[in-house]
Each structure stands twice: as C-alpha cells, then as structure tokens.
Amino acid sequence: DTAVSQTPKYLVTQMGNDKSIKCEQNLGHDTMYWYKQDSKKFLKIMFSYNNKELIINETVPNRFSPKSPDKAHLNLHINSLELGDSAVYFCASSHGVGGPRETQYFGPGTRLLVL
Amino acid sequence: AQSVSQHNHHVILSEAASLELGCNYSYGGTVNLFWYVQYPGQHLQLLLKYFSGDPLVKGIKGFEAEFIKSKFSFNLRKPSVQWSDTAEYFCAVNAQGSARQLTFGSGTQLTVLP
Numbered sequence: 240d241t242a243v244s245q246t247p248k249y250l251v252t253q254m255g256n257d258k259s260i261k262c263e264q265n266l267g268h269d270t271m272y273w274y275k276q277d278s279k280k281f282l283k284i285m286f287s288y289n290n291k292e293l294i295i296n297e298t299v300p301n302r303f304s305p306k307s308p309d310k311a312h313l314n315l316h317i318n319s320l321e322l323g324d325s326a327v328y329f330c331a332s333s334h335g336v337g338g339p340r341e342t343q344y345f346g347p348g349t350r351l352l353v354l
Numbered sequence: 355a356q357s358v359s360q361h362n363h364h365v366i367l368s369e370a371a372s373l374e375l376g377c378n379y380s381y382g383g384t385v386n387l388f389w390y391v392q393y394p395g396q397h398l399q400l401l402l403k404y405f406s407g408d409p410l411v412k413g414i415k416g417f418e419a420e421f422i423k424s425k426f427s428f429n430l431r432k433p434s435v436q437w438s439d440t441a442e443y444f445c446a447v448n449a450q451g452s453a454r455q456l457t458f459g460s461g462t463q464l465t466v467l468p
Contacts, residue, residue, distance in 0.1 A: 243397075272456075280442055282398075282458040295455060329398065339386045339448035340405050343456060345398040 242266050243346035245330050251352045252320055260315045260349045262330030268344070270294070270337040271313035273305060276327040276348070288313050289336050325353045356381040356449045360459035367435055368467050375430040375462050377419075377445030384450040387428040389419055392442040392461075401443075404428065415439070437468045 243264045252258055264271060272287040272295075287295040291307040302318040317324060327348045333341035359378045367373060379385060389401040402413025409421040419430045428445060445459040 280461040280463075282444065282461075284455055284457075297455075331398075339450050342388070342400055342403060344400075345390075347397045 243330055243332055243344050245328075245346040245349050247349060248347065249350050249352075251354065253354055254320055254322060256320050257316070257318045258320060258351070259317070260328055260330075260351070262313045262315070262346055264311055264330075264332040264344070264346075266332055266334070266344060268332035268334050269310055270333045270335065270341070271307065271310070272331040272333075272337075272343060273313065273315050274329040274331065274345075276329060278326070282329070286313075286315075287337050294337055320351075320353045322353050325351055327351070356385070356447050356455075356457050358445050358447050358457055358459035360443075360445055360462050362462045363460070364463045364465070366465045366467065369437055370434050371466075373430070373432040373435045373439070373464070375443055375445075375464070377428045377430065377459060378426050379428065379445075379447045380426065381447065381449045386448045386450065387419075387421060388446040388448070388456070389413065389417070389428075389430050390444045390446060390458075392444065394441065398444065401430070435464070435466045437466045440464060440466045 246261045270289045273285040276282045285299045286305045288307045304316045307313045329348045330346040331343040333343045357380045387404045390398040404411045404421045412418045442461045444461045448456045
C-alpha cells in the first residue's frame with residue numbers, strides 16, 4: 240500500500256540514451272511533482288501537474304518531458320542523457336491544486352547514473 | 355523570489371545532546387514553512403509544518419520548530435537526540451501568492467553518535 244511509488248529505483252545508462260522514470264500515487268491526490276536532487280543533496284523542482292495539466296515548468300532542458308496519462312501517474316522521459324543528468328529524481332504528490340499550504344508526499348526516489 | 359538557507363551543513367552530536375538546526379528564508383510576504391527529514395536511503399518525510407497561529411509547532415518524533423517572523427527564521431529543535439535521528443534535514447518554504455513552488459534549503463546532515 241505504498242503511497243507514492245517510483246520505478247525503477249536505480250537506473251544506470253550510457254550517455255545519449257533515452258530513458259523513462261515512472262511515478263504513481265494511490266493517495267487520490269490531484270497534483271504531482273518531479274524534483275531533482277543533485278550530488279550535494281540540493282532539491283529543486285522541475286515540473287508539477289494538476290489533473291494532467293502542467294502548472295510548473297522550471298528551467299529544465301527540453302530533453303526532459305513529463306507525461307501525465309491520468310492524475311495518478313506522472314512519468315518523466317529523458318532524451319539524449321548527459322553526464323550532468325546523474326542525480327536522484329523524486330516524485331511527489333499533494334492534495335488540491337498545488338497550493339502553498341499543501342503537504343507534499345514524496346516517493347522513494349530514482350537514482351540515475353549516466354556513464 | 356523565495357529562497358531558503360541552512361547554514362549548518364553537517365552537525366555531529368552525541369546521543370542525548372540537544373539539537374538546533376538553523377533555517378532562514380528570504381521572502382517579504384506570508385510564508386508557509388516545512389521541515390522534511392530524509393533517513394539514509396529513504397524518501398523525504400514531513401516532520402512538521404507552520405502556516406499560521408502559534409509560532410511554536412510540534413512535529414513527529416519529538417521535534418519542534420519555532421517561527422520567528424522578525425528574524426525570518428524557522429529553526430528545528432529536539433531536546434535529546436537519538437542515534438536513529440541520523441538523517442538529512444531539509445527546511446522548505448512555500449510563499450503565499452507564489453507560483454505554487456516549494457523551495458528547499460540545501461539540507462543539514464545530522465550524525466548522532468551512539
């Protein structure tokens with residue numbers, strides 16, 4: 240009965256490859272997010288979706304494309320992977336429209352290593 | 355734009371010592387403040403949050419934090435730490451009227467020695 244789940248947990252790949260990370264939440268939340276945590280543990284938001292609609296799109300390369308097939312899923316596709324994409328990617332969700340008082344619930348993270 | 359500073363990068367304490375982790379934010383308006391904890395190899399979990407009212411908020415596992423508006427601070431405290439408190443602690447702010455963006459500090463690694 241995991242609340243926010245991500246697959247895979249670990250992803251090791253070569254530069255130039257295309258990969259996807261999947262996220263699912265069973266909390267009935269309306270808003271989902273993707274964060275990137277770099278090697279210094281600094282967390283930064285990348286995207287957020289509310290009911291399948293993009294509401295936050297930070298300065299992220301076009302190689303990153305989120306896709307939300309339904310409000311319980313927010314997948315992250317990355318084209319032409321680069322060394323600098325190596326990081327831990329966290330998915331999160333919140334109840335509501337992504338307002339400033341909402342508690343965000345995080346997934347376990349996907350550790351991506353680009354060689 | 356909002357930002358968050360956590361000046362203590364790594365804190366090492368012995369068990370039973372008292373803990374205070376600093377968090378300062380920069381934003382002139384109303385803010386909502388959070389502390390998250392990330393245990394080794396695990397996801398972020400909410401420790402506590404402050405929206406309004408009593409500036410001293412209590413969270414899980416004996417943690418508390420005090421919002422001091424004049425100092426733009428939201429420091430995390432625990433009177434007596436345990437070895438199991440070893441983790442990374444993140445302060446975060448989400449400002450009212452902002453673009454619905456939770457901004458995190460750089461984190462403080464707490465190591466508690468048995």
